[in-house]
Amino acid sequence: xxxxxxxxxxxxxxxxxxxxxxxxxxxxxxxxxxxxxxxxxxxxxxxxxxxxxxxxxxxxxxxxxxxxxxxxxxxxxxxxxxxxxxxxxxxxxxxxxxxxxxxxxxxxxxxxxxxxxxxxxxxxxxxx
Amino acid sequence: xxxxxxxxxxxxxxxxxxxxxxxxxxxxxxxxxxxxxxxxxxxxxxxxxxxxxxxxxxxxxxxxxxxxxxxxxxxxxxxxxxxxxxxxxxxxxxxxxxxxxxxxxxxxxxxxxxxxxxxxxxxxxxxxxxxxxxxxxxxxxxxxxxxxxxxxxxxxxxxxxxxxxxxxxxxxxxxxxxxxxxxxxxxxxxxxxxxxxxxxxxxxxxxxxxxxxxxxxxxxxxxxxxxxxxxxxxxxxxxxxxxxxxxxxxxxxxxxxxxxxxxxxxxxxxxxxxxxxxxxxxxxxxxxxxxxxxxxxxxxxxxxxxxxxxxxxxxxxxxxxxxxxxxxxxxxxxxxxxxxxxxxxxxxxxxxxxxxxxxxx
Numbered sequence: 263x264x265x266x267x268x269x270x271x272x273x274x275x276x277x278x279x280x281x282x283x284x285x286x287x288x289x290x291x292x293x294x295x296x297x298x299x300x301x302x303x304x305x306x307x308x309x310x311x312x313x314x315x316x317x318x319x320x321x322x323x324x325x326x327x328x329x330x331x332x333x334x335x336x337x338x339x340x341x342x343x344x345x346x347x348x349x350x351x352x353x354x355x356x357x358x359x360x361x362x363x364x365x366x367x368x369x370x371x372x373x374x375x376x377x378x379x380x381x382x383x384x385x386x387x388x389x390x
Numbered sequence: 391x392x393x394x395x396x397x398x399x400x401x402x403x404x405x406x407x408x409x410x411x412x413x414x415x416x417x418x419x420x421x422x423x424x425x426x427x428x429x430x431x432x433x434x435x436x437x438x439x440x441x442x443x444x445x446x447x448x449x450x451x452x453x454x455x456x457x458x459x460x461x462x463x464x465x466x467x468x469x470x471x472x473x474x475x476x477x478x479x480x481x482x483x484x485x486x487x488x489x490x491x492x493x494x495x496x497x498x499x500x501x502x503x504x505x506x507x508x509x510x511x512x513x514x515x516x517x518x519x520x521x522x523x524x525x526x527x528x529x530x531x532x533x534x535x536x537x538x539x540x541x542x543x544x545x546x547x548x549x550x551x552x553x554x555x556x557x558x559x560x561x562x563x564x565x566x567x568x569x570x571x572x573x574x575x576x577x578x579x580x581x582x583x584x585x586x587x588x589x590x591x592x593x594x595x596x597x598x599x600x601x602x603x604x605x606x607x608x609x610x611x612x613x614x615x616x617x618x619x620x621x622x623x624x625x626x627x628x629x630x631x632x633x634x635x636x637x638x639x640x641x642x643x644x645x646x647x648x649x650x651x652x653x654x655x656x657x658x659x660x661x662x663x664x665x666x667x668x669x670x671x672x673x674x675x676x677x678x679x680x681x682x683x684x685x686x687x688x689x690x691x692x693x694x695x696x697x698x699x700x701x702x703x704x705x706x707x708x709x710x711x712x713x714x715x716x717x718x719x720x721x722x723x724x725x726x727x728x729x730x731x732x733x734x735x736x737x738x739x740x741x742x743x744x745x746x747x748x749x750x751x
Contacts, residue, residue, distance in 0.1 A: 298424055298611070299424050302675070322676075324424045324425065326680075327680065
């Protein structure tokens with residue numbers, strides 16, 4: 263399972279990258295593989311305030327529906343509307359074209375509750 | 391109880407299939423992608439491991455041994471080398487199982503039943519047979535492969551000489567790589583297709599040969615999408631011991647001219663008025679309905695419950711089957727599905743949902 267070095271991760275298999283106070287959020291390779299073919303995503307509204315580890319989006323695969331939680335608190339400033347018609351981007355390019363939302367964060371302190379790449383890799387091994 | 395494995399289990403692992411429990415069996419739900427496997431069935435040719443299903447052999451005159459009373463479909467007019475879909479009911483009219491009866495010879499029958507219900511079916515049949523000695527459960531020594539898709543006939547021609555002669559819901563014996571097998575032109579996908587019954591110790595070799603020749607292995611995930619697009623019932627979802635076959639739309643598979651177990655209950659139900667009916671519906675969006683969700687009419691009134699739901703790759707929409715109050719809605723009517731406050735608009739459609747299948751081509 264591909265894990266990208268410079269990202270932060272959650273136990274629910276979301277990834278987040280932080281650039282100049284803006285967090286870009288998506289789901290990991292593990293998550294998309296476990297869900298299988300993704301067929302639908304409900305994106306958050308822009309300007310929505312979200313708390314860390316609360317629901318940000320929901321995705322459906324052929325098999326089931328899953329919630330996506332926000333790795334950090336903040337305000338949604340942009341969503342990836344490409345995913346509405348092409349939810350399969352979440353399968354094909356979960357770390358790049360399949361990003362879900364950008365969240366303006368108040369502080370980076372909450373990253374202490376997230377995993378780094380090494381820790382996430384170890385976590386994935388523990389799930390096997 | 392540990393999950394049962396089909397003879398092809400090791401090859402599923404080799405293919406890195408995702409395995410899931412299904413009716414007591416450890417079965418492949420997908421190999422690489424449900425949608426890709428679905429696409430192979432709709433456009434090309436695919437093969438399913440269906441060894442978990444049960445097969446029973448019965449010898450004798452259907453009336454004399456009691457078989458005719460056990461199943462709802464008409465047997466007396468079923469030609470040899472033809473098969474017919476129907477159900478076994480309990481005295482209350484609930485569905486013990488749905489099944490296909492094959493007439494092997496004038497007085498020799500094969501019943502093909504669901505894998506999860508083999509023991510229950512066997513108990514029921516043995517209880518009601520007049521001559522129990524005429525029954526044999528051959529499930530363990532019988533393998534079953536379903537080859538489905540518009541290219542299946544051309545694909546199988548070099549392997550099964552004469553396969554092109556089989557018409558819909560007929561079967562015959564063929565030679566496959568030197569082994570005698572029974573092949574029926576049946577399936578659960580809405581596409582042209584065949585089901586191969588063979589000795590269980592030969593099934594892995596056949597499976598590998600079909601894959602080598604280019605058939606796509608397909609799992610139960612694709613199978614479920616295909617059958618929901620066709621509006622076919624799945625036991626445990628649209629059918630169960632407490633469900634009337636009249637509600638589930640099995641009326642065309644019931645022979646009213648004969649006596650069968652459960653008939654008096656169904657006649658009473660008809661007289662009182664059948665309460666529910668099954669409908670097919672298509673979501674306005676890509677959001678899929680899920681089993682157990684409520685279905686609402688255009689006024690927001692709850693009229694029933696979703697029994698199966700999935701995403702239709704053919705329509706790029708969510709689709710579902712639901713049991714609703716008879717008379718509440720019909721094809722073309724607006725409905726919505728969901729739970730709590732979140733409701734997704736949808737439309738009732740006629741069955742099947744997917745109308746371009748190669749089933750009878």
